Amino acid sequence: MGEQDRGYHADRISVSYWDAxxxxxxxxxxxxxxxxxxPDVIDSPQTGLPAGRDKDNPPQLAKTEPxxxxxxxxxxxxxxxEAAQLLDEALDQLRSRRGGGTA
Known part of the structure; x- marks a missing residue:
């Protein structure tokens, strides 16, 4: 009776994932x-850690770079x-502009 009212249920599979x-x-x-x-890896809704299919070796949290x-x-x-050379060149250009503009 339920299938007549709501339609047929699609076949599905269950996949287990484990977090650290x-x-x-x-x-x-x-x-x-x-x-x-x-997917091989999902985010765990309980801990926010990555969760994988291998129960014995769950994925570890990736190290984030600051x-x-x-x-x-x-x-x-x-x-x-190189930094000193670039700074000297920039200062020379600035001095030439300022010196040339005031004369």
Whole structure:
């Protein structure tokens, strides 16, 4: 009687995921979904940690890199000698502009 009222239920499969805290998360997918479309890792709704299909080896939280300023990136690209040379060139240009404009 329920199927007549609500239609037929699609076949589905249940996939278990485990996070590093040992929590099991079960997700349901359509039975005809190819295996490559079922995710290997999901986010655990209880802990926010990544959860994988392997109970014995759950994925670990990826190490996040701290925010870098523009100056930090510039210091990675330039040596101290290059930085001093660029600063000297910029100061020479500034002095020539200011000296030339006031004369």
């Amino acid at each position: 805290a040992g929590n099991e998360i079960v997700r349901h997918f359509a039975a005809n979904l190819p295996d490559e479309e079922i 925010y870098k300023t523009h100056l930090a990136y510039v210091k990675e690209r330039r040596s101290d000698a």
